[in-house]
Amino acid sequence: MKTLFVTGGAGFIGSEFIRQAVRRYRIVNYDKLTYAGNLDNLASVADNPNYALVKGDVCDAKAVAAAIPENCDAVVHFAAESHVDRSILSAEEFVLTNVLGTQVMLDVARHRKAKRFLHISTDEVGGDMRPDEWFSEDAPLKPNSPYAASKTAAEHFVRAAARTFGLDIVITRTSNNYGPYQFPEKLLPLAISNAMEDRPIPVYGDGMQVRDWVHVADNCRALLAVLEGGRSGETYHIGGGAPMANIDVLHLLLKILDKPETLLTSVTDRLGHDRRYAVDFRKTTKELGWRPEIPFDKGLRSTVEWYRDNAEWVRRCRSGEYRTYYEHMYGEREATAKRI
Ligand code: NAD
Numbered sequence: 001m002k003t004l005f006v007t008g009g010a011g012f013i014g015s016e017f018i019r020q021a022v023r024r025y026r027i028v029n030y031d032k033l034t035y036a037g038n039l040d041n042l043a044s045v046a047d048n049p050n051y052a053l054v055k056g057d058v059c060d061a062k063a064v065a066a067a068i069p070e071n072c073d074a075v076v077h078f079a080a081e082s083h084v085d086r087s088i089l090s091a092e093e094f095v096l097t098n099v100l101g102t103q104v105m106l107d108v109a110r111h112r113k114a115k116r117f118l119h120i121s122t123d124e125v126g127g128d129m130r131p132d133e134w135f136s137e138d139a140p141l142k143p144n145s146p147y148a149a150s151k152t153a154a155e156h157f158v159r160a161a162a163r164t165f166g167l168d169i170v171i172t173r174t175s176n177n178y179g180p181y182q183f184p185e186k187l188l189p190l191a192i193s194n195a196m197e198d199r200p201i202p203v204y205g206d207g208m209q210v211r212d213w214v215h216v217a218d219n220c221r222a223l224l225a226v227l228e229g230g231r232s233g234e235t236y237h238i239g240g241g242a243p244m245a246n247i248d249v250l251h252l253l254l255k256i257l258d259k260p261e262t263l264l265t266s267v268t269d270r271l272g273h274d275r276r277y278a279v280d281f282r283k284t285t286k287e288l289g290w291r292p293e294i295p296f297d298k299g300l301r302s303t304v305e306w307y308r309d310n311a312e313w314v315r316r317c318r319s320g321e322y323r324t325y326y327e328h329m330y331g332e333r334e335a336t337a338k339r340i
């Protein structure tokens with residue numbers, strides 16, 4: 001069985017990736033467990049003999065080198081600060097984790113002879129798209145937020161490692177993910193959990209910003225396809241194929257929840273807010289046969305169901321209780337890569 005060294009696997013997308021991949025791979029999940037790292041997300045695999053957790057920072061080269069198995073089949077690098085609004089409040093942590101942390105991961109992957117490096121990037125590196133424009137893999141990068149700038153810088157270091165040192169890299173750029181286990185600071189989980197409690201839903205500016213929503217399960221199927229079949233040095237886009245204005249998404253959500261539109265509350269716009277993302281993922285379909293399978297209205301309904309059925313998960317997120325899971329479960333006998 002092949003071994004993957006996954007960074008940031010306790011987050012929203014990384015945990016879905018692990019839940020899918022653990023059926024076929026041994027996985028070492030290396031995660032700092034910041035506020036976004038939630039071990040509740042991985043409860044279903046915690047005791048799987050193919051899974052191990054190592055708590056650590058991607059900026060800490062010694063700790064990464066100690067945790068990564070020699071000759072592992074791939075590094076799958078999710079770890080990042082991921083929330084745009086936080087990057088506007090303070091960008092420092094974004095530069096450290098997203099840029100320095102990526103360079104550290106590239107160095108260690110090379111020295112420890114990892115066979116492949118899958119770097120998880122974002123459609124935000126392309127910046128605003130005009131109404132008729134679609135972001136293709138070879139388009140120029142024009143990031144507008146500190147978050148997007150840090151992810152763009154990271155991509156450049158990944159490509160540089162391929163060119164300079166011959167590292168086998170592949171890059172994915174995904175549009176907005178949604179689905180179970182997303183931290184309730186991002187639009188959809190925030191709107192779902194607020195609406196369920198009849199609390200206001202903040203709409204930034206005029207709500208006409210367009211995002212292309214892809215279900216996290218579809219995204220992770222694409223990541224596995226790129227990992228296993230992507231050509232070395234290439235970038236692959238992943239999207240949902242149906243960009244929508246935020247206000248239309250929220251109207252649909254309120255309809256599903258049978259809640260009044262009066263919950264929608266206009267608030268000051270995000271600084272530098274990108275108006276439209278639209279990712280062109282035809283290359284991924286053509287080369288790897290992947291396409292999104294979950295239509296947005298169906299995926300949104302099942303996501304709402306999940307949040308309804310998992311009110312305890314949301315409560316633990318909001319109260320901060322989820323952050324005690326690590327000490328509670330692992331305590332002194334810290335799980336290490338040695339388990340597998
Ligand atoms: P997330 O914020 O839910 O999770 C991030 C994870 O990284 C957490 O488990 C956190 O503890 C860990 N982490 C943060 N800093 C770390 C550090 N210094 N060392 C080790 N671990 C650290 O993020 P997400 O939404 O799951 O996104 C995962 C990746 O996908 C990110 O690289 C993000 O830029 C990218 N991405 C996300 C989306 C989206 O819609 N969520 C879309 C495109 C790309």
Ligand code: DAU
Nearest residue numbers: 082083084122123124175176185186187202203204209246
């Ligand atoms: O496009 C991919 C990106 O999608 C990822 O790279 C990021 O990691 C991820 O956070 C996400 O970024 P966005 O800024 O698009 O997602 P967010 O959920 O924060 O916001 C989605 C849209 O909704 C955006 O136009 C801002 C708006 N918004 C957001 C929040 C939190 C609101 O109107 N109200 C809100 O309360």
